[in-house]
Amino acid sequence: xxxxxxxxxxxxxxxxxxxDELLSGRTKDKNIGHLADVLTLAGIDLKEVxxxxxxxxxxxxxxxxxxxxxxxVFTSGGIGPTHDDITADAISKAFGLACVHDAExxxxxxxxxxxxxxEFTEARQRMARMPQGARHIANPVSTAPGFIVGNVYVMxxxxxxxxxxxxxxxxxxxxxxxxxxxALACPFGEGDIGTxxxxxxxxxxxxxxxxxxxxxxxxxxxxxVVRARNEADLAAAASDVEQMxxxxxxxxxxPIFTAEA
Amino acid sequence: xxxxxxxxxxxxxxxxxxxDELLSGRTKDKNIGHLADVLTLAGIDLKEVxxxxxxxxxxxxxxxxxxxxxxxVFTSGGIGPTHDDITADAISKAFGLACVHDAExxxxxxxxxxxxxxEFTEARQRMARMPQGARHIANPVSTAPGFIVGNVYVMxxxxxxxxxxxxxxxxxxxxxxxxxxxALACPFGEGDIGTxxxxxxxxxxxxxxxxxxxxxxxxxxxxxVVRARNEADLAAAASDVEQMxxxxxxxxxxPIFTAEA
Numbered sequence: 001x002x003x004x005x006x007x008x009x010x011x012x013x014x015x016x017x018x019x020d021e022l023l024s025g026r027t028k029d030k031n032i033g034h035l036a037d038v039l040t041l042a043g044i045d046l047k048e049v050x051x052x053x054x055x056x057x058x059x060x061x062x063x064x065x066x067x068x069x070x071x072x073v074f075t076s077g078g079i080g081p082t083h084d085d086i087t088a089d090a091i092s093k094a095f096g097l098a099c100v101h102d103a104e105x106x107x108x109x110x111x112x113x114x115x116x117x118x119e120f121t122e123a124r125q126r127m128a129r130m131p132q133g134a135r136h137i138a139n140p141v142s143t144a145p146g147f148i149v150g151n152v153y154v155m156x157x158x159x160x161x162x163x164x165x166x167x168x169x170x171x172x173x174x175x176x177x178x179x180x181x182x183a184l185a186c187p188f189g190e191g192d193i194g195t196x197x198x199x200x201x202x203x204x205x206x207x208x209x210x211x212x213x214x215x216x217x218x219x220x221x222x223x224x225v226v227r228a229r230n231e232a233d234l235a236a237a238a239s240d241v242e243q244m245x246x247x248x249x250x251x252x253x254x255p256i257f258t259a260e261a
Numbered sequence: 262x263x264x265x266x267x268x269x270x271x272x273x274x275x276x277x278x279x280x281d282e283l284l285s286g287r288t289k290d291k292n293i294g295h296l297a298d299v300l301t302l303a304g305i306d307l308k309e310v311x312x313x314x315x316x317x318x319x320x321x322x323x324x325x326x327x328x329x330x331x332x333x334v335f336t337s338g339g340i341g342p343t344h345d346d347i348t349a350d351a352i353s354k355a356f357g358l359a360c361v362h363d364a365e366x367x368x369x370x371x372x373x374x375x376x377x378x379x380e381f382t383e384a385r386q387r388m389a390r391m392p393q394g395a396r397h398i399a400n401p402v403s404t405a406p407g408f409i410v411g412n413v414y415v416m417x418x419x420x421x422x423x424x425x426x427x428x429x430x431x432x433x434x435x436x437x438x439x440x441x442x443x444a445l446a447c448p449f450g451e452g453d454i455g456t457x458x459x460x461x462x463x464x465x466x467x468x469x470x471x472x473x474x475x476x477x478x479x480x481x482x483x484x485x486v487v488r489a490r491n492e493a494d495l496a497a498a499a500s501d502v503e504q505m506x507x508x509x510x511x512x513x514x515x516p517i518f519t520a521e522a
Binding site: 020021022023024025026027028029032033034035036037038039040045046047048049050051052053054058062080081082083084085113118121122123124126127141142157158160161179181183190191192193194195197198201208209210211212213214215217220225227 | 281283285287290293309341342344403418419440442444474475
């Protein structure tokens, strides 16, 4: 499936995290940051994330918006065996497909429970449900598969399972030219660098220069990140940023206390 | 501004987290979970979260969708002094308002920098920009204010500043009847409890029963959370869940290893 994309191609993705527990604060999401890391390394641009509740209408609406706009959509959560796990139903509806007990998933799960001498309950059988014709995403942690339908990758919410499933699908994804980046630690606050940094950004339009304020409880510093799709552009802009930091340091020592956000 | 809402009123909110660094994985968001905790405690239902890049069109589109749908929208990020801080401009455009250097914010920031004998640079003056007529959100950490326009609360991305700003606006928010919840630890995996738990949910339609699988690397257990807007409903459903866990424990000991997600 891995297509030989031209080196300059941009491949985009979105994430849809599903679960009441993320919105109530009971669970702190760990999958968004992990997906962001993995996709960035792979050369896929994560462009948008949405978190919605375990509500069919909310899932369908968000999914349909995202899958039409981006090359890939990755979902997390709601594919377990309990009544509040409605992701398979919602995604089937979004695609206008029947949600069925997949024969191969029934076999995998049935064998696993038989081996363990556990009952293959109706609830457990729910984990075999997916849109008719969906492909599996193997689950090496706990057997119950995720699934792929169209450009949508439906994965578990438990981080260990989400990560294992993502590892399994990554080799088949089309990837773009990887965004290169270089981070430069800057001991000055954003207020000191804002004007010269804007000039550097203007002089290097093929790069994207971000500045991220850090606050250690006493003072602000900045991490400046230069991003580009080729090394020459990256190096030229990063060099200008380094020069800016050096000349700011010459004009005065780093401030003991700078208060700005 | 705190209106005396009827006790059963539901007040809804959404969050819009803004920043390339959240989508590249460079920064792991800490504000979503914090906002979720604070709003849940206050009796405001966080219904949806979106994360978008520092791109004007993306911010405007997400903001307009969310502000029309929910009682409140809270944003984080993009209000600093550098060229990639475009939140004030995007929000002004979304409301059809001019983005201006607010006179009071200019005074606050000018005085702060004068006290510190630091230059009030053009970049720093960017932090005084907001939609014409917006109200301030005080920033006790680093002076530069957030702002309120319509039902949208625009706050900083640095967690310490975001949290301080949220503390400042919380007293003025209209709150609904607080969602009560009780969490019950369950030593069984979701496959064991799925069928009886669905029956309990059906018998208590005024409650919302969620089950959250936990995986410790060896076995799954479950946290069951019952939520309701009044104590009697909550207690009745929670009691049935406790009974279910007890009778599952009588029928057999908790499994040593259960593999399911």
